Amino acid sequence: MKLTLKIWRQKSASDKGKLVDYKVDDVSSDMSFLEMLDVLNQDLIDKNEEPIAFDHDCREGICGMCSMFINGRAHGPDRSITVCQLHMRSFKDGDTIYIEPWRAAAFPVIKDLIVDRSAFDRIQQAGGFISVNTSGNTQDANGTLISKHAADTAMDAATCIGCGACVATCKNSSAMLFVGAKVSQYALLPQGQIEAADRVRNMVAQMDLEGFGNCTNTGACEIECPKGISLDNIARMNRELMKANLN
Amino acid sequence: MSGFFKSSIGRKVAMALSAFFLMFFLIMHVSINLLSVFSADTFNEASHFMGTNWLVQFIMQPVLILGVVFHFVLGFILEIRNKKAQGVKYAKNNGAANSTWMSRNMILSGFVILAFILLHFIDFWFPEINHKYIEVLPEDPTRYFGELQHKFMSPLRVGAYVVAFVLLGLHLGHGFTSAFQSMGITAGRKKTLQSIGKIYAIIIPAAFIFIALFHHFNH
Numbered sequence: 001m002k003l004t005l006k007i008w009r010q011k012s013a014s015d016k017g018k019l020v021d022y023k024v025d026d027v028s029s030d031m032s033f034l035e036m037l038d039v040l041n042q043d044l045i046d047k048n049e050e051p052i053a054f055d056h057d058c059r060e061g062i063c064g065m066c067s068m069f070i071n072g073r074a075h076g077p078d079r080s081i082t083v084c085q086l087h088m089r090s091f092k093d094g095d096t097i098y099i100e101p102w103r104a105a106a107f108p109v110i111k112d113l114i115v116d117r118s119a120f121d122r123i124q125q126a127g128g129f130i131s132v133n134t135s136g137n138t139q140d141a142n143g144t145l146i147s148k149h150a151a152d153t154a155m156d157a158a159t160c161i162g163c164g165a166c167v168a169t170c171k172n173s174s175a176m177l178f179v180g181a182k183v184s185q186y187a188l189l190p191q192g193q194i195e196a197a198d199r200v201r202n203m204v205a206q207m208d209l210e211g212f213g214n215c216t217n218t219g220a221c222e223i224e225c226p227k228g229i230s231l232d233n234i235a236r237m238n239r240e241l242m243k244a245n246l247n
Numbered sequence: 248m249s250g251f252f253k254s255s256i257g258r259k260v261a262m263a264l265s266a267f268f269l270m271f272f273l274i275m276h277v278s279i280n281l282l283s284v285f286s287a288d289t290f291n292e293a294s295h296f297m298g299t300n301w302l303v304q305f306i307m308q309p310v311l312i313l314g315v316v317f318h319f320v321l322g323f324i325l326e327i328r329n330k331k332a333q334g335v336k337y338a339k340n341n342g343a344a345n346s347t348w349m350s351r352n353m354i355l356s357g358f359v360i361l362a363f364i365l366l367h368f369i370d371f372w373f374p375e376i377n378h379k380y381i382e383v384l385p386e387d388p389t390r391y392f393g394e395l396q397h398k399f400m401s402p403l404r405v406g407a408y409v410v411a412f413v414l415l416g417l418h419l420g421h422g423f424t425s426a427f428q429s430m431g432i433t434a435g436r437k438k439t440l441q442s443i444g445k446i447y448a449i450i451i452p453a454a455f456i457f458i459a460l461f462h463h464f465n466h
Binding site for chain 2: 006008019069071072073077098100103104105106107108169171172173174176204205207208211212213214215216217218219220223224231232234235236237238239241242245
């Protein structure tokens with residue numbers, strides 16, 4: 001395959017940045033999208049040019065690092081995958097592909113396609129945990145009974161990898177799917193009840209402080225989420241915050 | 248609780264509560280207007296009651312106007328804040344791949360509805376206030392049906408009403424379920440609410456359009 005790539009190049013956080021055209025030949029349809037970028041980067045290095053900076057780590061759809069907006073969609077055209085799981089067979093010979101970093105005021109670009117997602121870490125630190133005694137007195141896992149439905153729904157929420165696709169695809173750059181998943185994962189379990197009110201209040205306050213937008217329920221985040229996190233988690237977070245403020 | 252309404256979720260809840268109030272008002276408004284299709288006398292009676300009852304005039308009417316202003320102003324503020332949160336725009340963004348046009352353009356349909364409300368006020372509300380409280384003309388309980396038919400003689404006005412109600416339908420098409428989602432009460436009943444929302448968003452504007460066309464062709 002021969003492709004034209006329009007890739008966002010930005011030297012640093014303070015640089016203005018622009019889309020730069022690259023031609024790539026001999027792209028195999030079996031390549032993953034990141035392998036195609038690896039080949040392009042090797043060409044650039046051979047020509048003594050600056051390679052394209054992009055985040056990647058596990059390359060098996062778990063870490064959520066590969067943050068790219070490809071042809072107008074977070075993680076590209078296919079559903080329920082990250083960029084490392086996207087293969088070149090999803091494109092045709094002669095295609096022009098736009099590759100941009102996540103766009104959100106709360107996710108500033110560091111370099112090229114790499115954005116700073118530490119806002120998610122700060123939200124998580126504000127309440128996305130439970131306080132337990134780990135000094136040798138850990139309770140037996142079966143000591144607290146949990147219904148199968150609650151355990152499964154909590155696990156579904158816990159599959160959120162914090163990749164930021166929900167923010168990237170949202171027209172309002174809202175982080176509510178991420179925060180909703182993190183709040184839900186504990187709200188559904190008995191272990192999460194003790195700190196439930198403080199958790200949701202603190203996490204939502206941190207989310208607002210980071211400058212994310214407000215959810216208008218378009219549902220785009222649910223469609224683009226590589227882990228299929230449901231909008232029900234946002235509804236649950238809203239309920240949890242109302243409950244926390246009423247009590 | 249005041250801190251709650253300063254949070255992003257609190258503002259969503261405030262938008263949803265005002266939306267529920269306005270959606271309930273639409274049912275009441277279209278019900279009274281539909282009377283004009285079946286009986287001029289019943290329509291006159293209902294309109295006379297609404298136009299002269301002090302509870303409707305001095306409590307419900309100001310609350311309704313406040314509700315509309317609140318919903319619009321808060322929607323506009325949220326839109327500005329959301330635009331600020333976006334940062335740099337994408338060179339290519341395929342929004343249609345993951346969301347409906349109506350969900351992405353609530354502010355646009357909202358502006359059209361607001362423009363329609365202004366037209367509606369100029370058409371009906373200002374003359375009514377002038378009649379009752381400024382010129383203080385003698386009340387004729389049979390005048391309402393004639394005034395309604397007179398307004399819908401103009402094809403331009405009927406056209407503007409039809410366009411506005413189509414946009415109202417699109418606004419409600421997303422707004423109905425969105426309000427329930429914001430209140431956190433969609434879980435387990437999402438499909439049912441979506442179906443009711445679709446029916447509501449079609450029937451209410453269609454009934455208003457029918458009334459306008461009916462009087463245009465039957466005056």
